[in-house]
Amino acid sequence: MIVYFKTMRTRDDEKQTALFKATIKVVNEIGFATSSVSKIAKEAGVSPATLYVYYKNKDDLLVSTYIDIKQDMSRVLLAGFDPDGPLRDIFKQVWVHMFDYISKNSSYFEYAEQFANSPYSQLVDKREVEKYFEPLILVLQKGIDQKIIKDVNFDILKAFIFYPVMMLANPKHCQDFETSQANIETAFGLAWDAIKL
Amino acid sequence: MIVYFKTMRTRDDEKQTALFKATIKVVNEIGFATSSVSKIAKEAGVSPATLYVYYKNKDDLLVSTYIDIKQDMSRVLLAGFDPDGPLRDIFKQVWVHMFDYISKNSSYFEYAEQFANSPYSQLVDKREVEKYFEPLILVLQKGIDQKIIKDVNFDILKAFIFYPVMMLANPKHCQDFETSQANIETAFGLAWDAIKL
Amino acid sequence: MIVYFKTMRTRDDEKQTALFKATIKVVNEIGFATSSVSKIAKEAGVSPATLYVYYKNKDDLLVSTYIDIKQDMSRVLLAGFDPDGPLRDIFKQVWVHMFDYISKNSSYFEYAEQFANSPYSQLVDKREVEKYFEPLILVLQKGIDQKIIKDVNFDILKAFIFYPVMMLANPKHCQDFETSQANIETAFGLAWDAIKL
Amino acid sequence: MIVYFKTMRTRDDEKQTALFKATIKVVNEIGFATSSVSKIAKEAGVSPATLYVYYKNKDDLLVSTYIDIKQDMSRVLLAGFDPDGPLRDIFKQVWVHMFDYISKNSSYFEYAEQFANSPYSQLVDKREVEKYFEPLILVLQKGIDQKIIKDVNFDILKAFIFYPVMMLANPKHCQDFETSQANIETAFGLAWDAIKL
DNA sequence: GATGAATGAGTGTTCATTCAT
DNA sequence: CATGAATGAACACTCATTCAT
Numbered sequence: 066m067i068v069y070f071k072t073m074r075t076r077d078d079e080k081q082t083a084l085f086k087a088t089i090k091v092v093n094e095i096g097f098a099t100s101s102v103s104k105i106a107k108e109a110g111v112s113p114a115t116l117y118v119y120y121k122n123k124d125d126l127l128v129s130t131y132i133d134i135k136q137d138m139s140r141v142l143l144a145g146f147d148p149d150g151p152l153r154d155i156f157k158q159v160w161v162h163m164f165d166y167i168s169k170n171s172s173y174f175e176y177a178e179q180f181a182n183s184p185y186s187q188l189v190d191k192r193e194v195e196k197y198f199e200p201l202i203l204v205l206q207k208g209i210d211q212k213i214i215k216d217v218n219f220d221i222l223k224a225f226i227f228y229p230v231m232m233l234a235n236p237k238h239c240q241d242f243e244t245s246q247a248n249i250e251t252a253f254g255l256a257w258d259a260i261k262l
Numbered sequence: 263m264i265v266y267f268k269t270m271r272t273r274d275d276e277k278q279t280a281l282f283k284a285t286i287k288v289v290n291e292i293g294f295a296t297s298s299v300s301k302i303a304k305e306a307g308v309s310p311a312t313l314y315v316y317y318k319n320k321d322d323l324l325v326s327t328y329i330d331i332k333q334d335m336s337r338v339l340l341a342g343f344d345p346d347g348p349l350r351d352i353f354k355q356v357w358v359h360m361f362d363y364i365s366k367n368s369s370y371f372e373y374a375e376q377f378a379n380s381p382y383s384q385l386v387d388k389r390e391v392e393k394y395f396e397p398l399i400l401v402l403q404k405g406i407d408q409k410i411i412k413d414v415n416f417d418i419l420k421a422f423i424f425y426p427v428m429m430l431a432n433p434k435h436c437q438d439f440e441t442s443q444a445n446i447e448t449a450f451g452l453a454w455d456a457i458k459l
Numbered sequence: 460m461i462v463y464f465k466t467m468r469t470r471d472d473e474k475q476t477a478l479f480k481a482t483i484k485v486v487n488e489i490g491f492a493t494s495s496v497s498k499i500a501k502e503a504g505v506s507p508a509t510l511y512v513y514y515k516n517k518d519d520l521l522v523s524t525y526i527d528i529k530q531d532m533s534r535v536l537l538a539g540f541d542p543d544g545p546l547r548d549i550f551k552q553v554w555v556h557m558f559d560y561i562s563k564n565s566s567y568f569e570y571a572e573q574f575a576n577s578p579y580s581q582l583v584d585k586r587e588v589e590k591y592f593e594p595l596i597l598v599l600q601k602g603i604d605q606k607i608i609k610d611v612n613f614d615i616l617k618a619f620i621f622y623p624v625m626m627l628a629n630p631k632h633c634q635d636f637e638t639s640q641a642n643i644e645t646a647f648g649l650a651w652d653a654i655k656l
Numbered sequence: 657m658i659v660y661f662k663t664m665r666t667r668d669d670e671k672q673t674a675l676f677k678a679t680i681k682v683v684n685e686i687g688f689a690t691s692s693v694s695k696i697a698k699e700a701g702v703s704p705a706t707l708y709v710y711y712k713n714k715d716d717l718l719v720s721t722y723i724d725i726k727q728d729m730s731r732v733l734l735a736g737f738d739p740d741g742p743l744r745d746i747f748k749q750v751w752v753h754m755f756d757y758i759s760k761n762s763s764y765f766e767y768a769e770q771f772a773n774s775p776y777s778q779l780v781d782k783r784e785v786e787k788y789f790e791p792l793i794l795v796l797q798k799g800i801d802q803k804i805i806k807d808v809n810f811d812i813l814k815a816f817i818f819y820p821v822m823m824l825a826n827p828k829h830c831q832d833f834e835t836s837q838a839n840i841e842t843a844f845g846l847a848w849d850a851i852k853l
Numbered sequence: 854g855a856t857g858a859a860t861g862a863g864t865g866t867t868c869a870t871t872c873a874t
Numbered sequence: 875c876a877t878g879a880a881t882g883a884a885c886a887c888t889c890a891t892t893c894a895t
Contacts, residue, residue: 706855
């Protein structure tokens, strides 16, 4: 039997969850610049000292919260993922999942966006996060090989099929955009026109 | 002819510029969350108290710096702007100017991006900033009227012709993308495919 | 038998007392206008941050200290208070207690006086403080009813039986006045002549 | 012709008066502790630097303002002063003048009270101020010699004929007391009963 | 005489973190 | 495991005052 004294601890899942949610809530409400460990602890209903039982330090708290969200998000995005179906349908499904996720977990998404654009993002190993979304990249490559998708730099493709959806879903940037089914399909149409050969 | 380079006790453009540049440098290096008035003042070579001669408070410093950059950026983007030329050429010119600007003023751009995604952005009157880029919106509308551009929600169009370029130019998100002339034209091709009818 | 004089990490009466005394000492020495949280903390031998464990902020520190003194003072003034004794004796006893208190706790009294005449006094609920001295007011009313004391506005009576003693005891105003037993009795004689019918 | 370069200066009486009034206004509104040279200068409509043309420093500003008020007050108090009239009438006239002064110059009085109870009062030569009121002291002595007034310590007498009137007139201490003619005469009655033989 | 600019020293307060309990 | 208490260091900001103009 292996016991991780330092990394596993007692797992009072209730407190862990409370801290996770408190972190997101506080950061979304007042931003990274003014968020503090004690405010988050108070929101979670625990002592600041207790927070340090679950997280090594403030950076660990913020980074872990981000990674947990990203993991959760990728799970939802890739739900029912079938790499052998029609390419267009695959990406369309991802768009829909994405909008679903954002509608139902807007606070998670908001946190992730804010984190990714803050200097804290430097503390994350990007490749680890990208790994979660690897299946999509593989499909993209397949589309190129099959001459369905334009054979251009990957960053360019990503810039047209992943980022616009994030922008549109971000109320900070697009207050007017309504995440209706029709709008989502329309938007996806542009994305597909952009990348398809 | 006598030229007073330094009119010692009169509001000092040199100091103002030093503060502007120091703000961008410090924020880019350590992020909004850990940037402080004293660090910025030290970088600018003035006393923290002096900073308050030029800016009302920290928020004013950060917001003013952002607005100044946006203004500067719009000036460059719209240089040689001819609303009566061919639509595709207009937008292509903007892409090129954008990449030029970012290449030559990467730190300005980086600051603006970080600012726009921080809670400080709430302090800015968005309409004022959007005003700088209004001519582009008008051209977009013209394209729709002339049935050259898809008749969809403005936010969707913006998400495909303005945001991808920002992503691609942002080294934070696209470390691999090379801002070569060829790459830029390729990328613009996708944007145009997305929005054109 | 083991006695823990200091229960190190439990809210510390010793520190509370040290802060109380330091506040009085510093304010008496340099006045409200130049007293600062850090000076008081240093005098108390704690970190400025520690002060905020015991008090919400500077105002709370100064106001609480004042109220504590007033409470203490009223306890002493009313010690052995017998509302059914002869009126003159009651008030004379208060005068004597007052002088005793001031002699033995001149710094407390000095602080209270300075506080009451500073703008900080606006932060105190006057009725709460007056409550401590209510028994005296009731006796005053009884004296009026029994036609022993002049039937005039309460403020006028207070101005002659409470304030002169404060003036006389205040070395700031009366450097020459010696708080000898004889002097105190003489002074009380005038107070009584003023209010008695 | 003598010219005092340092002490007399240009005498822009308008600015001098503006500073005098601004000092009183600001101090009365926000208290000594938070009053600052720049706030006072702004209220007076001059630059902080200009203030230093008229006053040596902050202390000088506050002290001079106090002394000017005291001088003004003594002038009014002793108006029509006749040391050879009946003693009771002399003091009664002073009471009336005092109330008049306070009614018409409540802000001056308020400033003086706050000043006298602040540590700044230590900067004033008390004897100089007392000199203004000397005639009253002489009359008091005459009353003692003529066996009209009790032969007790001067401080005691002052505590009963001067301080009660200040208390009663101070809205900070006596919010209920109405400065009507009747009330004033009643109050003076008590003062006289206190000191008369 | 009058002033806007400048600043070192200070303000009240919060920070992330540790530690004894 | 959980915590209230403690703190040095930092925070944003204001101070009284000086100085070149």
